Amino acid sequence: MQFNDAATTKKRDQDDVTMPGSSVESLTLEEIPVEQAERLRLLLRQQGMMETGLNTHSLLQRVLLRPECVLAQQMNASLDDVYVIYSHVSAALLRRNNSFLSPTPVAAVLSSHHRHFISTGQECLDGALRGGLGCGLITEITGATGAGKTAFALNLAMRAASYPKKDDRRSCTLWITTDVSAFPATVAAAVLKRHFEARSCIDQEDGEDLEDALRNVAVTVHPTLAQLRQYFSVLRSHLANRTDVRFVVVDNFSVLVRRSFPGVDEEVTERHEAVAEFMSILKSIAQEFCVAIAVTTVSGEELGHSFLHAVNTRLRLTQCLLDCRGAFAFQEESQVRVTHVLELVKSSAAAAWRFECEFEGMCLKRARPLGDNEVVLVEDAKLFGADPFGHVTLPTFAFC
Known part of the structure; x- marks a missing residue:
């Protein structure tokens, strides 16, 4: 009183x-x-x-x-x-000798606030992201259908699982999906094997094999937004007991929202409020348990402005026609090819940047920063029916 x-x-x-x-x-x-x-x-x-x-x-x-x-x-x-x-x-x-106020070097402050990262495996990408996907933050991986969002997130999870047991970079992943068939289990094993071979981890001293490493990735299925919201209490308990879980993937968030709110025009306000509530809870989980959360979405504005402001980092993947004319001094003619481009759209720690990503199947082989003289001609080329030789396949219409 x-x-x-x-x-x-x-x-x-x-x-x-x-x-x-x-x-x-x-x-x-x-x-x-x-x-x-x-x-x-x-x-x-x-x-x-x-x-x-x-x-x-x-x-x-x-x-x-x-x-x-x-x-x-x-x-x-x-x-x-x-x-x-x-x-x-x-x-x-x-x-004052007894004052609790004292000047502190910036280096000491940064070292006392060490943050774990989920590495992309590509030095140029990690450099642009200041280490990788930051734990305690939410990263959106957006793009059109088939742009490579799931493949990119899968490489992050498998690479984190492939580190040796005594390596601090090793982490477990919780993969939240909308359908059992949406998670490519067979491909995940193949991607993990590629990471093992890249770091020569197959014959480790501790005897860990691919099957042991695959246990570092757990998959849970939640078809609707309401079911996933009910799962949050279980998720908090799971993260509290499993401190080795540092990476959570929500694939695909746009599908969850569309299933819960199929009406586009009639349910806009209700949908935006539900998304805002969901992202607020997700952000609190990321900060409370210091996990990196990656949310894959389909490009568009249906999720509302609250979602755009809730994410800390936004990565945009596109399949496009890339014109490399003049990229190198010995090139006399332009080289146009279909490729994947990853764009760093939003980040509190880095400026905007673009990278060409080369996939072999669903395995990310390499990434390189794009130069100023490399031009993206057509985005989402696969959807537009474009090919690297400049031809465009027009749709065929049948009139009855």
């Missing part, structure tokens, strides 16, 4: 001044310019800050944590005077 009478207020002020272990010497004006010393001494005296016994908490609450406009109005001072007071009080606090 709290009381707000005059006696209580007076007692609280007295306790604030005589806090044990916090009383220090009076603030001095030794480092203040002479032309401002008298003015500031008067202002400080009016605020009671020239007396002994002021503690750090008092100075923070009465000066440093107050907006400059509010402090200037209370002290009847100019903004220039307030800025000098800020500097003076900050320096005085840092000089």
Whole structure:
């Protein structure tokens, strides 16, 4: 129970001044310019800050944590005077031997906030993403149907599972899908084998084989958004007990939303509210359990603006015609081919970038950054019926 009478207020002020272990010497004006010393001494005296016994908490609450406009109005001072007071009080606090305030190097702050990443396996991609897909963040992998979204996420999961047991980069994956047939189990084993062969992990000292590594990927099926929402309590319990799970994939989120809200025009508001609620819960799970969450979607605006703002990183995959004219000095003619392009559309840590991704089946072989002189001619070429030789296959119409 709290009381707000005059006696209580007076007692609280007295306790604030005589806090044990916090009383220090009076603030001095030794480092203040002479032309401002008298003015500031008067202002400080009016605020009671020239007396002994002021503690750090008092100075923070009465000066440093107050907006400059509010402090200037209370002290009847100019903004220039307030800025000098800020500097003076900050320096005085840092000089105190018993102050909890101390300058900290940026490197020390970064090292104390180490964040795990899910590596893409491609040095250029990891460099652009500042390490890979960050744990505690939500990454959207978007694109048209057949653009390679599932294949890209599958490579991330299989690569994370292929590290040796004693490697800190090794992590388990929880794959959430809309249908059992939507998860390519046979292809997943083939992709994992490729990663094993790439790092020569088949004959490991601990005797782990492909079957053991495949156990690092668990698949759960939830056909609708409502069923997945009910699964969140189980998901939290699972992540609390399995600290080795660092990667969660939701494939395909657009299908979940369409199944739950089949009407496009009539259910727009309800659909957007459900998506916003879902992403809020998903974001809290990512931050609470420090897992990287990848959500695959089909390009479009049906998920609403709340979804666009909820994701931390957005990767856009397209199958397109790429014109490499002038990419190299020895090229005299343009080279046009069908390929996959991965575009870093949104990131809080990196600028926009584009990469050409080469897939062999569903296995990501390599990625390279695109140059300024390489032009994307037609996006989603497979859907448009375009081929690398410049021909376009037009649809055939039958008239009855």
